[in-house]
Amino acid sequence: MILKKYTPFLVVIIQWAMLSDAVSQTHWETAIYTEDTWYYFVGTSAPPTNWNELDFDESSWSSGPGGFGYG
Numbered sequence: 001m002i003l004k005k006y007t008p009f010l011v012v013i014i015q016w017a018m019l020s021d022a023v024s025q026t027h028w029e030t031a032i033y034t035e036d037t038w039y040y041f042v043g044t045s046a047p048p049t050n051w052n053e054l055d056f057d058e059s060s061w062s063s064g065p066g067g068f069g070y071g
Contacts, residue, residue, distance in 0.1 A: 037065065042062055
């Protein structure tokens, strides 16, 4: 069968294409910035059911600087 004959070759070509694209990246982008203000809910009960909607008013929630980790 022709497909079985060329399968290893096709796998190598696909891997090479994926690797060359990954290596050619000269920058990265993020949707999470350390200078963003984060709002978070510290409660003793479940958050409001609409907390994940765009028009939710989080002004009563705690806030702080973005970023993860120490330092």
